[in-house]
Amino acid sequence: MNPAKRLVYGAARALGLFALARHLTRHRVRILCFHGGSLGDEHRFNPLLFCTGEHLARRLAWMDAHGFSWVSLDSATDMLKGAAARPRLPVVLTFDDGWYSTAQVLGPVVARHQVPAVLYLCTSHFQRGEPVPDVSMAYLVWQAGARVVHLDGVDPALDGRYDLADPPSRKDFLARAIRWVREAGAGDVSARLDLLAGALGQSPRSLDLASRRFSYLDGHELQALRAQGWSIELHGHEHRYPAGDPAALAQDLQRCQAVFASQSLPPGRHYCYPSGNHDAAAHELMTQHGVETATTCLPGLCPEGDARALHYLPRFLDGANIPPLVFEAEMSGFADGVRWLARLGRRG
Ligand SMILES: [Zn+2]
Structure with missing residues (x-):
């Protein structure tokens, strides 16, 4: 974290601006993203891909202590369409890929906090069942x-x-x-x-x-997550968004849905762009394929009442290398305010 940012964020938090941002943005939906858990030293190797159970527990405890409301992705979608009442500070908890460690290390933390989590499953790795x-x-x-x-x-x-x-x-x-x-x-x-x-x-x-630190979960473990209230959604079959190739996207989504059907899962209706890659055509293509929302890896608060924006939802990607100050600034909506001011400054 650069020193200027630390100084600004630190001063803002001390002055109560994070709390003010939470109050001003209390109706806005947030989406938070993690990947796998760490069974050994994976969190030191790649802190954005693997985090410890303690890390996740600290984040969830902070959210609970500051009045955030955990909501399912379906509920959040209804809120973003403007159709549903919303609790204070609604937030969706998502996990990408489908690592065994997500279920083994992070699953129990999610269960303790009673969060209706989402798993975006990459179906080819799941199907192959070997280390990635x-x-x-x-x-x-x-x-x-x-x-x-x-x-x-x-x-x-x-x-x-x-x-x-x-x-x-x-x-x-x-x-x-x-x-x-x-x-x-x-x-x-x-x-x-x-x-x-x-x-x-x-x-x-x-x-x-x-x-199994680099393996995916198996069918039984997937069903166990579902039984705990997780929903399983789409993350591509090949973990690649085929930009500029609508036929390849259609085929990839079909393969995902075939694996879902083979596991007796309901068809996926929400997509997460593998590696965050997306393009301007995605909105129309996702609509054609019955995909209601799609999430990126760009941070921010979700925009309201815009059908196109549902296929480019912002999401904060957390990891062991993210300082608590940055995490709190993002979740409070303060960082989004800073980005908004910066855009305004550039335009002016
Ligand atoms: Zn992924």
């Missing part, structure tokens, strides 16, 4: 640090010398390794990752795939 290659590999390379790796006799597509301290060489290694792991036959992803762990001077024990 790109995240597992990124973790391995992070864990290995700066070192030179020699691969010989592993696979002609991968063999060679890579200097992980050199960004282009590291990028090349990651791309080749991810491709190689992705090409593994069913049941072989873990074996290939363990082999690469050894080549990087790590051990399968330190990679610890057995803990």
Whole structure:
């Protein structure tokens, strides 16, 4: 966090401006986003992708203490359409992807706070049921640090010398390794990752795939979340928004809905853009496919009474690296006010 921002936010909070922002924006809907939980040191590797249960518990406790009202995404949608009465400071809690750790580490925290959470499920990873290659590999390379790796006799597509301290060489290694792991036959992803762990001077024990830290939840765990009041929604089949390719989007959504049907889930009616990527055509396409809302990773308070805006809903992406001051500024609506003033200043 830059020092000027910390100074402004700190002074604003001390002067009661966060509380004033909460009062002025008490009718506006907020959406909050997390991903997986941390079963080991994943929150240090990628703090926006994995957080500890304690982190989530602190955030939810702060929200509860400051009078926020947890609402379901369906209720929030009705509010945004202008059709429903709203409680004070309505907020929707969402989780992206479908990590095993979301259910295992964060699920109990959500249950304690009685929040009707949303899981945006990426159905291809769910279906495959093996560690996610790109995240597992990124973790391995992070864990290995700066070192030179020699691969010989592993696979002609991968063999060679890579200097992980050199960004282009590291990028090349990651791309080749991810491709190689992705090409593994069913049941072989873990074996290939363990082999690469050894080549990087790590051990399968330190990679610890057995803990399922880089795996998705399974069908039973998904149903257990539903039984706790979670709703399961769309996050793409391939975890990619095919901008400029309406046919690919239609096919991707169909594949998501087929997996939902196979799990006896109701059809998904809300979408979350994978990696936040979206385009101007999304509103019409989502409407055509019966998708009522779509969320981005751009922070802000949700706009009111605008059908188009329902497919570009702002959402605050929280993580272990976000200072409490920034989190409170965003959730209070103060940060949105600052952005509004900045836009006004640029126009003037
Ligand atoms: Zn995602």
